[in-house]
Amino acid sequence: MAKKGILLINLGSPRSTAVEDVKEYLDEFLMDEKVIDYRWIFRALLVQGIILKTRPAKSAEAYKTVWTEEGSPLIVITKKVQQKLQKRVNVPVEIGMRYAEPSIETGIRNLIEKGVSEIVLFPLYPQYAMSTTETVIEKAEEIRKKKFPDIKINYIQPFYHRELYTDCLAESIREKLPENFDALLFSYHGVPERHIYKTDPTKTCNLNDCCSRETNPSHPFCYRHQCFNTTETVIKKLELPKDKVIVSFQSRLGKDKWIEPYTDHTLETIPAKGIKKLVIVCPAFVSDCLETLEEISVEGKEQFLQAGGESFTYLSCLNDEDRWIEVIRTLCEEKLNQFYLV
Missing domain, CATH: 3.40.50.1400 (Rossmann fold)
Known part of the structure:
Protein backbone atom coordinates (compact mmCIF):
# COMPACT_ATOMS: atom_id res chain seq x y z
CA MET A 1 0.00 0.00 0.00
CA PHE A 159 -13.09 25.17 5.33
CA TYR A 160 -14.70 28.49 6.39
CA HIS A 161 -18.12 26.81 6.55
CA ARG A 162 -17.10 23.66 8.41
CA GLU A 163 -18.59 23.56 11.89
CA LEU A 164 -15.47 22.12 13.46
CA TYR A 165 -13.58 25.21 12.26
CA THR A 166 -16.20 27.81 13.22
CA ASP A 167 -16.58 26.17 16.64
CA CYS A 168 -12.80 26.36 17.06
CA LEU A 169 -12.65 30.02 16.01
CA ALA A 170 -15.60 30.99 18.20
CA GLU A 171 -14.14 29.31 21.28
CA SER A 172 -10.76 30.91 20.68
CA ILE A 173 -12.38 34.36 20.44
CA ARG A 174 -14.61 33.74 23.47
CA GLU A 175 -11.64 32.93 25.70
CA LYS A 176 -9.79 36.11 24.70
CA LEU A 177 -12.67 38.63 24.70
CA PRO A 178 -12.39 41.31 27.39
CA GLU A 179 -15.40 41.82 29.64
CA ASN A 180 -16.25 45.27 28.34
CA PHE A 181 -16.06 46.37 24.72
CA ASP A 182 -18.16 48.44 22.33
CA ALA A 183 -17.57 46.43 19.15
CA LEU A 184 -15.82 43.37 17.75
CA LEU A 185 -14.23 44.07 14.37
CA PHE A 186 -13.56 41.16 12.01
CA SER A 187 -10.77 42.39 9.72
CA TYR A 188 -10.11 40.15 6.71
CA HIS A 189 -7.32 40.48 4.17
CA GLY A 190 -8.58 42.44 1.18
CA VAL A 191 -8.55 41.55 -2.52
CA PRO A 192 -9.27 43.67 -5.60
CA GLU A 193 -12.93 43.57 -6.63
CA ARG A 194 -11.96 42.20 -10.04
CA HIS A 195 -10.57 39.06 -8.36
CA ILE A 196 -14.05 38.22 -7.11
CA TYR A 197 -15.43 38.31 -10.65
CA LYS A 198 -12.46 36.42 -12.12
CA THR A 199 -12.84 33.50 -9.72
CA ASP A 200 -16.59 33.17 -10.33
CA PRO A 201 -17.19 30.62 -13.10
CA THR A 202 -20.95 30.99 -12.66
CA LYS A 203 -20.89 34.74 -13.47
CA THR A 204 -23.68 35.30 -10.94
CA CYS A 205 -21.75 37.47 -8.44
CA ASN A 206 -22.51 41.19 -8.39
CA LEU A 207 -20.67 42.16 -5.18
CA ASN A 208 -23.92 43.53 -3.85
CA ASP A 209 -26.84 41.61 -2.42
CA CYS A 210 -25.73 38.13 -3.53
CA CYS A 211 -23.27 37.79 -0.62
CA SER A 212 -26.15 37.88 1.87
CA ARG A 213 -28.32 35.34 0.03
CA GLU A 214 -28.63 31.96 1.68
CA THR A 215 -27.62 30.28 -1.57
CA ASN A 216 -26.02 31.56 -4.75
CA PRO A 217 -23.99 29.64 -7.37
CA SER A 218 -21.00 31.94 -6.81
CA HIS A 219 -20.66 31.27 -3.06
CA PRO A 220 -18.05 28.45 -3.34
CA PHE A 221 -15.77 30.87 -5.24
CA CYS A 222 -16.60 34.21 -3.57
CA TYR A 223 -14.08 35.35 -0.98
CA ARG A 224 -16.25 38.25 0.15
CA HIS A 225 -19.28 36.03 0.79
CA GLN A 226 -17.16 33.52 2.66
CA CYS A 227 -15.76 36.23 4.94
CA PHE A 228 -19.22 37.53 5.80
CA ASN A 229 -20.46 33.97 6.25
CA THR A 230 -17.59 33.21 8.65
CA THR A 231 -18.45 36.29 10.69
CA GLU A 232 -22.17 35.57 10.79
CA THR A 233 -21.64 31.97 11.87
CA VAL A 234 -19.15 32.87 14.59
CA ILE A 235 -21.16 35.71 16.12
CA LYS A 236 -24.16 33.41 16.39
CA LYS A 237 -22.02 30.97 18.35
CA LEU A 238 -20.76 33.84 20.51
CA GLU A 239 -24.35 35.11 20.93
CA LEU A 240 -23.30 38.65 20.06
CA PRO A 241 -25.84 41.16 18.72
CA LYS A 242 -25.18 42.16 15.11
CA ASP A 243 -24.96 45.84 16.05
CA LYS A 244 -21.87 45.04 18.10
CA VAL A 245 -20.01 43.47 15.16
CA ILE A 246 -18.20 45.10 12.22
CA VAL A 247 -16.59 43.54 9.12
CA SER A 248 -13.81 45.21 7.14
CA PHE A 249 -10.93 44.39 4.76
CA GLN A 250 -7.27 45.34 5.19
CA SER A 251 -3.97 45.44 3.27
CA ARG A 252 -4.81 47.30 0.06
CA LEU A 253 -2.16 47.70 -2.63
CA GLY A 254 -2.28 50.21 -5.47
CA LYS A 255 -5.12 52.44 -6.60
CA ASP A 256 -7.56 49.83 -7.89
CA LYS A 257 -10.82 49.36 -6.05
CA TRP A 258 -10.68 46.61 -3.44
CA ILE A 259 -13.58 45.03 -1.61
CA GLU A 260 -15.07 47.29 1.03
CA PRO A 261 -15.35 48.52 3.72
CA TYR A 262 -11.66 49.21 4.32
CA THR A 263 -10.16 48.51 7.74
CA ASP A 264 -8.06 51.67 7.96
CA HIS A 265 -11.04 53.88 7.12
CA THR A 266 -13.19 51.95 9.61
CA LEU A 267 -10.65 52.43 12.42
CA GLU A 268 -10.46 56.15 11.72
CA THR A 269 -14.24 56.75 11.68
CA ILE A 270 -15.87 54.50 14.28
CA PRO A 271 -14.70 56.42 17.39
CA ALA A 272 -16.85 59.35 16.26
CA LYS A 273 -19.80 56.95 16.24
CA GLY A 274 -19.35 56.13 19.90
CA ILE A 275 -17.17 53.03 19.57
CA LYS A 276 -14.38 53.74 22.02
CA LYS A 277 -13.45 50.25 23.20
CA LEU A 278 -12.61 48.04 20.24
CA VAL A 279 -11.69 44.39 19.93
CA ILE A 280 -10.30 43.16 16.61
CA VAL A 281 -9.73 39.70 15.15
CA CYS A 282 -8.31 38.64 11.74
CA PRO A 283 -9.95 35.34 10.65
CA ALA A 284 -8.43 35.25 7.16
CA PHE A 285 -5.17 34.33 8.88
CA VAL A 286 -4.62 31.20 10.95
CA SER A 287 -1.10 32.27 11.93
CA ASP A 288 0.02 35.64 13.21
CA CYS A 289 2.24 37.45 10.74
CA LEU A 290 3.23 40.92 9.57
CA GLU A 291 -0.35 41.75 8.57
CA THR A 292 -1.70 41.02 12.05
CA LEU A 293 1.19 41.83 14.38
CA GLU A 294 2.30 45.07 12.72
CA GLU A 295 -0.44 46.29 10.38
CA ILE A 296 -3.29 45.69 12.83
CA SER A 297 -1.96 45.51 16.38
CA VAL A 298 0.52 48.39 15.89
CA GLU A 299 -0.57 50.59 12.98
CA GLY A 300 -4.27 49.85 13.41
CA LYS A 301 -4.14 50.55 17.12
CA GLU A 302 -2.43 53.86 16.49
CA GLN A 303 -5.04 54.87 13.91
CA PHE A 304 -7.91 54.01 16.23
CA LEU A 305 -6.50 55.77 19.30
CA GLN A 306 -5.54 58.87 17.34
CA ALA A 307 -9.12 59.05 16.03
CA GLY A 308 -10.49 59.16 19.57
CA GLY A 309 -10.63 55.52 20.58
CA GLU A 310 -9.87 54.62 24.19
CA SER A 311 -8.91 50.94 24.19
CA PHE A 312 -7.82 48.57 21.44
CA THR A 313 -7.54 44.81 21.94
CA TYR A 314 -6.12 42.57 19.24
CA LEU A 315 -7.05 38.88 19.52
CA SER A 316 -4.31 36.57 18.27
CA CYS A 317 -4.84 34.06 15.47
CA LEU A 318 -5.42 30.36 16.11
CA ASN A 319 -1.65 29.81 15.80
CA ASP A 320 -0.77 26.50 17.47
CA GLU A 321 -3.75 26.25 19.84
Whole structure:
Protein backbone atom coordinates (compact mmCIF):
# COMPACT_ATOMS: atom_id res chain seq x y z
CA MET A 1 0.00 0.00 0.00
CA ALA A 2 1.29 3.48 -0.89
CA LYS A 3 2.71 5.56 1.93
CA LYS A 4 0.84 8.76 2.72
CA GLY A 5 1.92 12.12 4.08
CA ILE A 6 0.66 15.61 4.91
CA LEU A 7 1.96 18.91 3.54
CA LEU A 8 0.84 22.11 5.30
CA ILE A 9 1.11 25.21 3.12
CA ASN A 10 1.26 28.80 4.38
CA LEU A 11 2.01 32.09 2.64
CA GLY A 12 5.73 32.48 3.30
CA SER A 13 8.15 35.05 4.64
CA PRO A 14 11.52 36.64 3.88
CA ARG A 15 14.49 34.64 5.17
CA SER A 16 15.58 37.66 7.23
CA THR A 17 14.82 41.35 7.79
CA ALA A 18 17.64 42.40 5.46
CA VAL A 19 16.38 44.67 2.70
CA GLU A 20 17.71 42.38 -0.05
CA ASP A 21 15.94 39.35 1.43
CA VAL A 22 12.69 41.28 1.77
CA LYS A 23 13.06 42.50 -1.82
CA GLU A 24 13.59 38.94 -3.09
CA TYR A 25 10.50 37.76 -1.22
CA LEU A 26 8.30 40.65 -2.43
CA ASP A 27 9.46 40.10 -5.99
CA GLU A 28 8.32 36.47 -5.96
CA PHE A 29 5.10 37.31 -4.14
CA LEU A 30 3.99 40.33 -6.15
CA MET A 31 5.05 38.90 -9.51
CA ASP A 32 2.58 36.03 -9.02
CA GLU A 33 -0.15 36.67 -11.60
CA LYS A 34 -2.72 35.44 -9.08
CA VAL A 35 -1.73 38.28 -6.74
CA ILE A 36 -1.30 41.13 -9.23
CA ASP A 37 -3.25 39.93 -12.22
CA TYR A 38 -1.89 42.27 -14.89
CA ARG A 39 -0.21 41.10 -18.09
CA TRP A 40 3.41 40.17 -17.37
CA ILE A 41 4.94 43.32 -18.88
CA PHE A 42 2.66 45.66 -16.91
CA ARG A 43 3.11 43.60 -13.74
CA ALA A 44 6.89 43.78 -14.13
CA LEU A 45 6.78 47.54 -14.73
CA LEU A 46 4.68 48.03 -11.61
CA VAL A 47 6.47 45.61 -9.30
CA GLN A 48 10.09 45.76 -10.43
CA GLY A 49 9.98 49.27 -11.84
CA ILE A 50 8.08 51.00 -9.04
CA ILE A 51 7.18 48.97 -5.93
CA LEU A 52 10.55 47.27 -5.42
CA LYS A 53 12.35 50.62 -5.60
CA THR A 54 11.00 51.75 -2.22
CA ARG A 55 8.81 49.15 -0.52
CA PRO A 56 11.49 46.61 0.53
CA ALA A 57 13.18 49.09 2.86
CA LYS A 58 9.87 50.06 4.47
CA SER A 59 8.76 46.44 4.75
CA ALA A 60 12.12 45.44 6.23
CA GLU A 61 11.63 47.96 9.03
CA ALA A 62 8.13 46.61 9.64
CA TYR A 63 9.42 43.01 9.76
CA LYS A 64 12.01 44.03 12.36
CA THR A 65 9.21 45.01 14.75
CA VAL A 66 7.68 41.51 14.70
CA TRP A 67 10.74 39.28 14.10
CA THR A 68 11.53 36.83 16.87
CA GLU A 69 14.78 35.24 18.01
CA GLU A 70 13.65 32.11 16.14
CA GLY A 71 12.82 34.03 12.97
CA SER A 72 9.66 35.02 11.12
CA PRO A 73 6.53 34.63 13.30
CA LEU A 74 4.63 32.95 10.47
CA ILE A 75 7.35 30.37 9.84
CA VAL A 76 7.91 29.75 13.55
CA ILE A 77 4.20 29.23 14.20
CA THR A 78 3.76 26.96 11.17
CA LYS A 79 6.65 24.79 12.38
CA LYS A 80 5.02 24.53 15.82
CA VAL A 81 1.77 23.44 14.14
CA GLN A 82 3.71 20.82 12.17
CA GLN A 83 5.37 19.48 15.32
CA LYS A 84 2.12 19.27 17.26
CA LEU A 85 0.26 17.66 14.36
CA GLN A 86 3.05 15.12 13.86
CA LYS A 87 2.43 13.84 17.41
CA ARG A 88 -1.26 13.22 16.58
CA VAL A 89 -1.02 11.45 13.23
CA ASN A 90 0.85 8.36 12.07
CA VAL A 91 2.02 9.74 8.72
CA PRO A 92 4.90 12.16 7.97
CA VAL A 93 4.05 15.89 8.17
CA GLU A 94 6.02 18.59 6.33
CA ILE A 95 5.49 22.28 5.68
CA GLY A 96 5.90 24.39 2.56
CA MET A 97 5.43 28.05 1.69
CA ARG A 98 3.88 29.45 -1.45
CA TYR A 99 6.69 32.02 -1.57
CA ALA A 100 10.32 31.61 -0.43
CA GLU A 101 11.62 28.68 1.62
CA PRO A 102 10.75 26.08 2.60
CA SER A 103 9.00 26.01 -0.77
CA ILE A 104 6.19 23.74 -1.89
CA GLU A 105 8.75 21.80 -3.94
CA THR A 106 10.95 21.39 -0.86
CA GLY A 107 7.99 20.14 1.16
CA ILE A 108 7.02 17.58 -1.48
CA ARG A 109 10.61 16.39 -1.87
CA ASN A 110 11.00 15.98 1.91
CA LEU A 111 7.92 13.75 1.96
CA ILE A 112 9.11 11.72 -1.02
CA GLU A 113 12.45 11.15 0.74
CA LYS A 114 10.42 9.60 3.55
CA GLY A 115 8.83 7.18 1.09
CA VAL A 116 5.57 9.10 0.59
CA SER A 117 3.77 8.80 -2.76
CA GLU A 118 0.29 10.10 -1.77
CA ILE A 119 0.10 13.56 -0.25
CA VAL A 120 -2.69 15.46 1.46
CA LEU A 121 -1.87 19.11 0.75
CA PHE A 122 -3.51 21.61 3.09
CA PRO A 123 -3.54 25.32 2.06
CA LEU A 124 -3.96 27.01 5.45
CA TYR A 125 -6.56 29.53 4.28
CA PRO A 126 -10.13 29.27 5.63
CA GLN A 127 -11.67 31.23 2.73
CA TYR A 128 -11.12 30.74 -1.00
CA ALA A 129 -9.35 33.43 -3.02
CA MET A 130 -7.41 33.59 -6.25
CA SER A 131 -4.37 34.93 -4.39
CA THR A 132 -4.40 32.21 -1.70
CA THR A 133 -5.95 28.77 -2.24
CA GLU A 134 -5.99 29.00 -6.03
CA THR A 135 -2.36 29.99 -6.45
CA VAL A 136 -1.21 27.29 -3.99
CA ILE A 137 -3.02 24.51 -5.84
CA GLU A 138 -1.90 25.79 -9.24
CA LYS A 139 1.73 25.97 -8.11
CA ALA A 140 1.61 22.53 -6.50
CA GLU A 141 0.16 21.00 -9.65
CA GLU A 142 2.81 22.68 -11.79
CA ILE A 143 5.56 21.22 -9.58
CA ARG A 144 3.94 17.79 -9.45
CA LYS A 145 3.60 17.51 -13.22
CA LYS A 146 7.13 18.74 -13.95
CA LYS A 147 9.13 17.04 -11.20
CA PHE A 148 7.07 14.45 -9.35
CA PRO A 149 4.59 12.99 -11.89
CA ASP A 150 4.22 9.70 -10.03
CA ILE A 151 2.86 11.13 -6.78
CA LYS A 152 -0.79 11.74 -6.02
CA ILE A 153 -2.09 14.84 -4.23
CA ASN A 154 -5.41 15.31 -2.47
CA TYR A 155 -6.15 18.98 -1.78
CA ILE A 156 -8.09 20.21 1.25
CA GLN A 157 -10.59 22.82 0.12
CA PRO A 158 -11.51 26.02 2.00
CA PHE A 159 -13.09 25.17 5.33
CA TYR A 160 -14.70 28.49 6.39
CA HIS A 161 -18.12 26.81 6.55
CA ARG A 162 -17.10 23.66 8.41
CA GLU A 163 -18.59 23.56 11.89
CA LEU A 164 -15.47 22.12 13.46
CA TYR A 165 -13.58 25.21 12.26
CA THR A 166 -16.20 27.81 13.22
CA ASP A 167 -16.58 26.17 16.64
CA CYS A 168 -12.80 26.36 17.06
CA LEU A 169 -12.65 30.02 16.01
CA ALA A 170 -15.60 30.99 18.20
CA GLU A 171 -14.14 29.31 21.28
CA SER A 172 -10.76 30.91 20.68
CA ILE A 173 -12.38 34.36 20.44
CA ARG A 174 -14.61 33.74 23.47
CA GLU A 175 -11.64 32.93 25.70
CA LYS A 176 -9.79 36.11 24.70
CA LEU A 177 -12.67 38.63 24.70
CA PRO A 178 -12.39 41.31 27.39
CA GLU A 179 -15.40 41.82 29.64
CA ASN A 180 -16.25 45.27 28.34
CA PHE A 181 -16.06 46.37 24.72
CA ASP A 182 -18.16 48.44 22.33
CA ALA A 183 -17.57 46.43 19.15
CA LEU A 184 -15.82 43.37 17.75
CA LEU A 185 -14.23 44.07 14.37
CA PHE A 186 -13.56 41.16 12.01
CA SER A 187 -10.77 42.39 9.72
CA TYR A 188 -10.11 40.15 6.71
CA HIS A 189 -7.32 40.48 4.17
CA GLY A 190 -8.58 42.44 1.18
CA VAL A 191 -8.55 41.55 -2.52
CA PRO A 192 -9.27 43.67 -5.60
CA GLU A 193 -12.93 43.57 -6.63
CA ARG A 194 -11.96 42.20 -10.04
CA HIS A 195 -10.57 39.06 -8.36
CA ILE A 196 -14.05 38.22 -7.11
CA TYR A 197 -15.43 38.31 -10.65
CA LYS A 198 -12.46 36.42 -12.12
CA THR A 199 -12.84 33.50 -9.72
CA ASP A 200 -16.59 33.17 -10.33
CA PRO A 201 -17.19 30.62 -13.10
CA THR A 202 -20.95 30.99 -12.66
CA LYS A 203 -20.89 34.74 -13.47
CA THR A 204 -23.68 35.30 -10.94
CA CYS A 205 -21.75 37.47 -8.44
CA ASN A 206 -22.51 41.19 -8.39
CA LEU A 207 -20.67 42.16 -5.18
CA ASN A 208 -23.92 43.53 -3.85
CA ASP A 209 -26.84 41.61 -2.42
CA CYS A 210 -25.73 38.13 -3.53
CA CYS A 211 -23.27 37.79 -0.62
CA SER A 212 -26.15 37.88 1.87
CA ARG A 213 -28.32 35.34 0.03
CA GLU A 214 -28.63 31.96 1.68
CA THR A 215 -27.62 30.28 -1.57
CA ASN A 216 -26.02 31.56 -4.75
CA PRO A 217 -23.99 29.64 -7.37
CA SER A 218 -21.00 31.94 -6.81
CA HIS A 219 -20.66 31.27 -3.06
CA PRO A 220 -18.05 28.45 -3.34
CA PHE A 221 -15.77 30.87 -5.24
CA CYS A 222 -16.60 34.21 -3.57
CA TYR A 223 -14.08 35.35 -0.98
CA ARG A 224 -16.25 38.25 0.15
CA HIS A 225 -19.28 36.03 0.79
CA GLN A 226 -17.16 33.52 2.66
CA CYS A 227 -15.76 36.23 4.94
CA PHE A 228 -19.22 37.53 5.80
CA ASN A 229 -20.46 33.97 6.25
CA THR A 230 -17.59 33.21 8.65
CA THR A 231 -18.45 36.29 10.69
CA GLU A 232 -22.17 35.57 10.79
CA THR A 233 -21.64 31.97 11.87
CA VAL A 234 -19.15 32.87 14.59
CA ILE A 235 -21.16 35.71 16.12
CA LYS A 236 -24.16 33.41 16.39
CA LYS A 237 -22.02 30.97 18.35
CA LEU A 238 -20.76 33.84 20.51
CA GLU A 239 -24.35 35.11 20.93
CA LEU A 240 -23.30 38.65 20.06
CA PRO A 241 -25.84 41.16 18.72
CA LYS A 242 -25.18 42.16 15.11
CA ASP A 243 -24.96 45.84 16.05
CA LYS A 244 -21.87 45.04 18.10
CA VAL A 245 -20.01 43.47 15.16
CA ILE A 246 -18.20 45.10 12.22
CA VAL A 247 -16.59 43.54 9.12
CA SER A 248 -13.81 45.21 7.14
CA PHE A 249 -10.93 44.39 4.76
CA GLN A 250 -7.27 45.34 5.19
CA SER A 251 -3.97 45.44 3.27
CA ARG A 252 -4.81 47.30 0.06
CA LEU A 253 -2.16 47.70 -2.63
CA GLY A 254 -2.28 50.21 -5.47
CA LYS A 255 -5.12 52.44 -6.60
CA ASP A 256 -7.56 49.83 -7.89
CA LYS A 257 -10.82 49.36 -6.05
CA TRP A 258 -10.68 46.61 -3.44
CA ILE A 259 -13.58 45.03 -1.61
CA GLU A 260 -15.07 47.29 1.03
CA PRO A 261 -15.35 48.52 3.72
CA TYR A 262 -11.66 49.21 4.32
CA THR A 263 -10.16 48.51 7.74
CA ASP A 264 -8.06 51.67 7.96
CA HIS A 265 -11.04 53.88 7.12
CA THR A 266 -13.19 51.95 9.61
CA LEU A 267 -10.65 52.43 12.42
CA GLU A 268 -10.46 56.15 11.72
CA THR A 269 -14.24 56.75 11.68
CA ILE A 270 -15.87 54.50 14.28
CA PRO A 271 -14.70 56.42 17.39
CA ALA A 272 -16.85 59.35 16.26
CA LYS A 273 -19.80 56.95 16.24
CA GLY A 274 -19.35 56.13 19.90
CA ILE A 275 -17.17 53.03 19.57
CA LYS A 276 -14.38 53.74 22.02
CA LYS A 277 -13.45 50.25 23.20
CA LEU A 278 -12.61 48.04 20.24
CA VAL A 279 -11.69 44.39 19.93
CA ILE A 280 -10.30 43.16 16.61
CA VAL A 281 -9.73 39.70 15.15
CA CYS A 282 -8.31 38.64 11.74
CA PRO A 283 -9.95 35.34 10.65
CA ALA A 284 -8.43 35.25 7.16
CA PHE A 285 -5.17 34.33 8.88
CA VAL A 286 -4.62 31.20 10.95
CA SER A 287 -1.10 32.27 11.93
CA ASP A 288 0.02 35.64 13.21
CA CYS A 289 2.24 37.45 10.74
CA LEU A 290 3.23 40.92 9.57
CA GLU A 291 -0.35 41.75 8.57
CA THR A 292 -1.70 41.02 12.05
CA LEU A 293 1.19 41.83 14.38
CA GLU A 294 2.30 45.07 12.72
CA GLU A 295 -0.44 46.29 10.38
CA ILE A 296 -3.29 45.69 12.83
CA SER A 297 -1.96 45.51 16.38
CA VAL A 298 0.52 48.39 15.89
CA GLU A 299 -0.57 50.59 12.98
CA GLY A 300 -4.27 49.85 13.41
CA LYS A 301 -4.14 50.55 17.12
CA GLU A 302 -2.43 53.86 16.49
CA GLN A 303 -5.04 54.87 13.91
CA PHE A 304 -7.91 54.01 16.23
CA LEU A 305 -6.50 55.77 19.30
CA GLN A 306 -5.54 58.87 17.34
CA ALA A 307 -9.12 59.05 16.03
CA GLY A 308 -10.49 59.16 19.57
CA GLY A 309 -10.63 55.52 20.58
CA GLU A 310 -9.87 54.62 24.19
CA SER A 311 -8.91 50.94 24.19
CA PHE A 312 -7.82 48.57 21.44
CA THR A 313 -7.54 44.81 21.94
CA TYR A 314 -6.12 42.57 19.24
CA LEU A 315 -7.05 38.88 19.52
CA SER A 316 -4.31 36.57 18.27
CA CYS A 317 -4.84 34.06 15.47
CA LEU A 318 -5.42 30.36 16.11
CA ASN A 319 -1.65 29.81 15.80
CA ASP A 320 -0.77 26.50 17.47
CA GLU A 321 -3.75 26.25 19.84
CA ASP A 322 -4.55 22.61 20.56
CA ARG A 323 -8.14 22.99 19.39
CA TRP A 324 -6.87 24.22 16.01
CA ILE A 325 -4.44 21.32 15.71
CA GLU A 326 -7.42 18.99 16.19
CA VAL A 327 -9.27 20.72 13.35
CA ILE A 328 -6.24 20.26 11.08
CA ARG A 329 -5.92 16.62 12.10
CA THR A 330 -9.58 15.89 11.35
CA LEU A 331 -9.55 17.61 7.96
CA CYS A 332 -6.31 15.87 6.97
CA GLU A 333 -7.52 12.44 8.04
CA GLU A 334 -10.69 12.89 5.98
CA LYS A 335 -8.53 13.38 2.89
CA LEU A 336 -6.10 10.62 3.84
CA ASN A 337 -9.01 8.18 3.96
CA GLN A 338 -10.21 9.30 0.53
CA PHE A 339 -7.11 7.80 -1.06
CA TYR A 340 -8.57 4.37 -0.27
CA LEU A 341 -11.70 5.27 -2.24
CA VAL A 342 -9.95 6.18 -5.48
